[in-house]
Amino acid sequence: MLTDTRTTTVLPVSDMDRASRFYTDQLGLKEVGRLPDGSRTFDLGHGNGVSLLPAEEGSQTKHTVLSFEVSDISGEIRELEGRGVRFEDYDTPDIKTVDHIADMNGEKAAWFCDSEGNYLCLHQAP
Incomplete structure (x- = not known):
């Protein structure tokens, strides 16, 4: 069943070395594998991972592609x-952040971009 599987999120990156440094040095993740296509995989714990896939500049999207649940x-x-991560701040009709954190009916969230422009999120359940 899919609910019993481990997952790997695949993110496009245009500069693999720069992206790898971001995920190891700034996010503190451990690289656990490299594939012949140039992709690199990092451990997220509990058997899950994030894989960086070589892609052209502009392959990134403008929505959250990976969210880390934190306590x-x-x-x-x-x-x-x-560690040098820069968080986004918003003041829109839908999202307003205070100290980088948006409170959305009890759930808290904060967004930042990786070195390649992929949007990542921290979220804390109510």
Whole structure:
């Protein structure tokens, strides 16, 4: 059954070395594999992973492609900012952030981009 499987999120990157440094140095993930096509995979824990796939510039989308569920979003933001991650701030009719965090009916979320322009998110369940 699909509910019993491990997953790997595949993200397009135009500069593999730069992206790999971001995922290891700034997010603290461990690289666990390389494939002949040039893609690299990083461990997300619990058997899940993120794979970086070589792609042309502009292959990235403008929506969230990967979200990390955390128990202390403020603490995670501080830790990642300490490693150079820059969080997005929003002030729109749909989303308003305070200290980088949007409160959406009790669920908290904060967004940042990786080195390639992929939108990533931290979220904390209510």
